[in-house]
Amino acid sequence: MIRVGFGYDVHRLVEGRDFWMGGVKIPYKYGLDGHSDADVLIHAICDAMLGAANMGDIGHQFPDTSDEFLGIDSKILLKRTNELIAGKGYKLGNIDATIAAQQPKLSPYIPHMRQILAEVLGVDEDAVSIKATTTERLGFEGRKEGISAYAVVLIEK
Numbered sequence: 492m493i494r495v496g497f498g499y500d501v502h503r504l505v506e507g508r509d510f511w512m513g514g515v516k517i518p519y520k521y522g523l524d525g526h527s528d529a530d531v532l533i534h535a536i537c538d539a540m541l542g543a544a545n546m547g548d549i550g551h552q553f554p555d556t557s558d559e560f561l562g563i564d565s566k567i568l569l570k571r572t573n574e575l576i577a578g579k580g581y582k583l584g585n586i587d588a589t590i591a592a593q594q595p596k597l598s599p600y601i602p603h604m605r606q607i608l609a610e611v612l613g614v615d616e617d618a619v620s621i622k623a624t625t626t627e628r629l630g631f632e633g634r635k636e637g638i639s640a641y642a643v644v645l646i647e648k
């Protein structure tokens with residue numbers, strides 16, 4: 492059985508936080524605000540995986556009301572998500588994700604993101620596609636107020 496899932500996440504840019512994207516700490520004057528490390532890319536991927544397996548979303552599985560997840564490294568959430576879908580007999584086929592951010596420039600970090608995510612998920616790097624785009628200065632991303640990410644995954648049983 493093959494299933495497809497879609498995920499979306501958004502976080503506001505704020506001062507005084509580290510900037511994490513795809514499991515990589517990127518030097519930038521702002522970070523993303525959230526209960527965890529606010530890695531929007533990983534959160535979108537988790538939502539897509541959970542959706543494909545009909546297991547709710549990241550907020551259901553890892554609630555932001557729980558101190559257990561306060562400040563947690565999103566790579567841990569991704570690993571746990573992979574374990575959750577495996578518990579239902581699924582394995583990840585591939586990921587196709589897009590990050591929407593006016594700044595910082597993310598393309599130099601994408602190969603490292605792919606490497607880290609593939610390692611966490613136990614898949615070949617070729618199964619992890621990540622793209623970054625601006626919104627041509629339109630919307631909250633274009634105004635540099637926040638960053639969003641979209642992900643589509645295929646899982647197989």
